[in-house]
Amino acid sequence: MSTDSAPVRVTVTGEAPYDVVIGHHLLGELPSMVGEAAKVLVVHPAALSTTADTVAEDLKASGYEAFVAEVPDAESAKTPQVAAFLWGLLGQLDFTRTDAIVGIGGGATTDLAGFVAATWLRGIRVVQVPTTLLAMVDAAVGGKTGINTSEGKNLVGAFHPPAGVLCDLQALGSLDKWDLVAGLAEVVKTGFIADPVILDLVEAHVEELRGWAGADAADETWAVVAELVERSVRVKARVVGEDLKEAGLREILNYGHTLGHAIELAERYQWRHGAAVSVGMVFAAELARMAGKLSDDVADRHRALLSSLGLPVHYRGDRWDQLLAAMHRDKKARGNLLRFVVLDDIAKPVRLEGPDPTLLAAAYAEVSKEPPTKGPGTPVTLTLG
Numbered sequence: 388m389s390t391d392s393a394p395v396r397v398t399v400t401g402e403a404p405y406d407v408v409i410g411h412h413l414l415g416e417l418p419s420m421v422g423e424a425a426k427v428l429v430v431h432p433a434a435l436s437t438t439a440d441t442v443a444e445d446l447k448a449s450g451y452e453a454f455v456a457e458v459p460d461a462e463s464a465k466t467p468q469v470a471a472f473l474w475g476l477l478g479q480l481d482f483t484r485t486d487a488i489v490g491i492g493g494g495a496t497t498d499l500a501g502f503v504a505a506t507w508l509r510g511i512r513v514v515q516v517p518t519t520l521l522a523m524v525d526a527a528v529g530g531k532t533g534i535n536t537s538e539g540k541n542l543v544g545a546f547h548p549p550a551g552v553l554c555d556l557q558a559l560g561s562l563d564k565w566d567l568v569a570g571l572a573e574v575v576k577t578g579f580i581a582d583p584v585i586l587d588l589v590e591a592h593v594e595e596l597r598g599w600a601g602a603d604a605a606d607e608t609w610a611v612v613a614e615l616v617e618r619s620v621r622v623k624a625r626v627v628g629e630d631l632k633e634a635g636l637r638e639i640l641n642y643g644h645t646l647g648h649a650i651e652l653a654e655r656y657q658w659r660h661g662a663a664v665s666v667g668m669v670f671a672a673e674l675a676r677m678a679g680k681l682s683d684d685v686a687d688r689h690r691a692l693l694s695s696l697g698l699p700v701h702y703r704g705d706r707w708d709q710l711l712a713a714m715h716r717d718k719k720a721r722g723n724l725l726r727f728v729v730l731d732d733i734a735k736p737v738r739l740e741g742p743d744p745t746l747l748a749a750a751y752a753e754v755s756k757e758p759p760t761k762g763p764g765t766p767v768t769l770t771l772g
C-alpha cells in the first residue's frame with residue numbers, strides 16, 4: 388500500500404469548527420487535537436487494545452495523564468450499562484470539564500464514547516479515531532452520539548461534535564472484508580443522496596472491494612478506498628456543518644435507516660448496521676418507485692449495486708408488523724406520522740411523509756419476495772464478542 392500522500396483535511400463548520408484528517412500514520416496528530424486537557428480516557432474495544440495502549444503511551448509522553456477503558460465489542464457497547472460503567476470510571480478518576488475522551492474503534496465505540504463525553508458534566512471534549520470504514524465515512528463525523536435501549540436503536544443520545552477526527556487509513560489494513568463491505572453500504576448511501584461519482588467508483592471496483600484483502604490489497608484498491616472516504620466525508624461535513632441538529636437537511640443522511648434500524652432491532656443487533664441499511668435503501672427505493680418519484684433504472688441500480696457487493700437486499704416477509712411498530716419509534720416520525728427519506732433521482736433526496744399503508748406494504752413485499760442471500764447480513768458471519 389502506498390502511504391506517502393499528504394493527509395487530507397476536511398473542516399466541519401459550525402459553532403466549534405473541527406477537522407477530519409484523512410491519511411496514513413496520523414496518530415501523532417492526536418495530542419494536538421486533544422488540546423488543553425490534563426486527563427484523557429481512551430475508550431476502545433478489545434480488537435483495538437494495542438492501538439489504545441500505544442495512544443495512551445503517546446499521550447503520556449506528551450504530558451497528559453492517560454487512562455484506557457476497554458468496552459464490549461460492537462453493538463453490545465451501546466447500552467446504558469456500558470455508559471454507566473464509563474461514567475463511574477470518569478467519576479473515580481475525577482475527570483473535570485477540561486478533561487477529554489478519545490474514542491478508538493468502529494462506529495459503535497465512537498457513538499458510545501461521544502455519548503459519554505456529551506453527558507459527563509454535561510459535555511467534555513471528545514476526539515474520535517475511527518478504525519472501520521463505516522466509522523470513518525459516517526459515524527465519527529458529525530457529532531451524532533448515542534446508545535440503544537430495549538425498544539430501539541440510538542433512542543438515547545445527544546448532538547455533541549468532536550474536537551477532531553483522525554481517519555488513519557492504516558487501520559483498515561486489519562479490517563474484516565465484511566466490515567469493509569458494511570461500511571460501503573453507507574458509502575453507497577452517500578452516493579445515492581449526494582455524490583454520483585461515488586456510485587461509479589464503487590461499480591467500477593466491486594470485485595476488489597468485495598474481496599477486500601486489507602493490508603495486502605493492491606495500491607489501486609487502497610487509492611479507491613481513500614477516495615471513497617474523502618468523498619463521503621466531504622458530503623457528511625457539508626451536511627452536518629449546515630444542520631447539526633437535524634432540523635431538516637441532515638435527515639438525508641438517514642436514507643435507508645427507517646427500515647434498517649427496525650431490522651437491526653428485530654435481529655437483536657446480530658446484523659451489521661451497514662447490512663440492515665442496505666435492505667433499508669432497497670425498501671426506500673421501492674417506496675419512491677411506487678410513489679411515482681423514482682425511475683425504474685435508479686431503483687434497480689440500488690439492488691444491483693448493493694447485491695454485487697454481497698450486501699443483503701431482502702428481508703423476511705413474516706416480520707412486517709414488528710418492523711412497522713419499530714419504524715414508529717424512528718426519530719423522523721412525528722406523532723403517528725411516518726416520514727421517510729426517498730429519492731426523486733440520484734442526488735435528489737426528498738421527504739415522503741405519511742405514505743399510504745398499502746404503499747408501504749407493497750414496497751415491503753418487493754423486499755421480502757426472495758430469500759436472504761449469504762452476505763454480511765447473515766448471522767453466520769457475525770459473532771459479537
Ligand SMILES: NC(=O)c1ccc[n+]([C@@H]2O[C@H](COP(=O)([O-])OP(=O)(O)OC[C@H]3O[C@@H](n4cnc5c(N)ncnc54)[C@H](O)[C@@H]3O)[C@@H](O)[C@H]2O)c1
Pocket residue numbers: 432434435460461462465492493494495496498518519520521522525526527528529530531532541558559560561562563566569570573659660661
Ligand atoms: N453517529 C453516527 O452518525 C453514525 C453513523 C453511522 C453508523 N453509526 C453507528 O455505527 C455503528 C456501526 O459501526 P461499525 O460498522 O464500525 O461497527 P462496529 O463498531 O461494531 O465495528 C465492527 C467490528 O469491527 C471491529 N473493528 C473495528 N476496527 C477494526 C480494525 N481496524 N481492524 C479489525 N477490526 C476492527 C470491531 O471491534 C467490531 O467487531 C452502529 O452502531 C451505527 O448505529 C453511527
Ligand SMILES: O=C(O)C(=O)C[C@@H](O)[C@H](O)[C@H](O)COP(=O)(O)O
Pocket residue numbers: 525529531540541573633637638640641644718
Ligand atoms: O449522521 C446522521 O445524521 C445519520 O443519520 C447517519 C446515519 O448513518 C447513522 O446511522 C445515524 O446514527 C442514524 O441516526 P438516527 O438518528 O437515525 O439514530
Ligand SMILES: [Zn+2]
Pocket residue numbers: 525573644660664
Ligand atoms: Zn448509518
